[in-house]
Amino acid sequence: MNNPDIVIIGGGMAGASLGAHLAADARVLILEMEDRPGYHATGRSVAFWEETYGGAEVQPLTTASGSFLATPDADFHDGGFLSPRRTLHIGRAGDEARRDALLAQFAGKVDLQLVDPAALVPGLRPDWTLGVLEASCQDIDVAALHAAYLRRFRRSGGEIRLGTMLVAGRVDGHGWRIETSEGTIRCRLLIDAAGAWADAVAVACGVAPIGIQPLRRTVAQLRVPTMPSADLPLVMDLSERFYFKPEGQGRLWLTPHDESWSPPCDAAPEELAVAEAIARFEEAVDWPIAAVERKWAGLRSFAPDRAPVYGFDPDVPGFFWFAGQGGFGIQTAPAAALLASALIRGETPPFASLDPGAYSPARFR
Known part of the structure; x- marks a missing residue:
């Protein structure tokens, strides 16, 4: 898949969850620089779902994710991802x-x-x-959740390339031309789900960093x-x-x-x-x-204000931020992925309790 519609940088929980939604109606390629997805933040989580964790800006995302984590669709996972903790x-x-x-x-x-x-x-x-x-606090089976998102992504036709690093990206008349450690890829939309590397990915693509x-x-x-x-x-x-x-x-x-x-x-x-x-x-x-x-x-x-960053860059519209999840990216993954996929498709956000403007990268420009 050298000419996908969408390229996602990062195969951790952020990239896997968003990719699982977008692959349903687009050709999506995830680039992961490590030999296995989820090696960094996803694989090192202390693994709990706690509504107060992350503060008032994060709580609506956590709460909105709770019902999915407790009772996901049967074709997504057999049983829930949560167990009682307090x-x-x-x-x-x-x-x-x-x-x-x-x-x-x-x-x-x-x-x-x-x-x-x-x-x-x-x-x-x-x-x-x-x-x-x-x-209400629960433990999360992080490995099972991540695996389920990757499974749905692949079933929908998505492809993930491991050991592949983004070197540079630039916009030309046909969208994005991305140079990677394994060759050149073209796409119309580039999604930055690179976690700790989010600003570095932006800079490599000629996008102003946010300060993540x-x-x-x-x-x-x-x-x-x-x-x-x-x-x-x-x-x-x-x-x-x-x-x-x-x-x-x-x-x-x-x-x-x-x-x-x-x-x-x-x-x-x-x-x-x-x-x-x-x-x-x-x-x-x-x-x-x-x-x-x-x-x-x-x-x-x-991010500088400690709230996540979801949305199109206001100066480079074909660049979508899905980053700055702090220590709460696992517990907010279901709602965040639904919100981001709606923004990308131009649809109404799925939760009335979520204000997309609160997470927009435009607040830093």
Whole structure:
């Protein structure tokens, strides 16, 4: 497929989900620079669906994605992608303003309840007296969701080329002429779903960058034999200094909620960040750590205002941005892909709760 209608740069969750919709009525080619799709951010997600995560601008996308993730079409996947988790937001004296801001921000949008945190997390240290329960939080089977989107994409006639890097692109009288590491491709529409590389792709195509910044997030898997249950909630610090989530009996995933500047790269965990995470974890609970079993890092890519970027570039109309999903690209993927595919086709956006203008790249020009 050297003359597709549409080329998507990036085969992670963003590119796969949007490609699965567009391939139904267009010839679509995904270019993925790695040897397998989803190698970077998609493959390193902590994998939860939480309506408050990402803030008020992201919540409508997350909420709109929930029903699809819970009960997808039978021809898309056999069963849902979600399993019960819950979130417990915890705080200490001095965190009351953060607790109240959380409640106010999502009043009437997300069901949040004041609770005694010690009643939900045995072993929580006594100074953690503030608790907000977000019962709707679910775990996501990220690998199954990504695979299902790629399966639908291929069934609809889409093609994905692995190990193929975009070198440059330019607009001529026939649309886009794209130079790749494997040769030249022509198309009428170029979609930038390149995650941490989104601005680099834009620059290579003569499009002004938006300022999408990759930020490193470090995660460690701990063996904690005394953790009371694998069914405990995801525990988030109201001060955003850590969160942890059980991952099977006696194991959990822990992050210091770090956001370290990084160039686009194959991110590696920082030892200092792992140490900080453990220190903060030990401030919160009295469960001894038996081992750090593994650690990893991923890049979460944010636009300057931390809201995602979906839409045609106002200066280069044949260039479509589908980027800046931060750390919430998995949980918002279904709604984001439907919204973007509607914008590309010139159709009415599918959700009344979503304002396309809030995500348009025009806000940065």
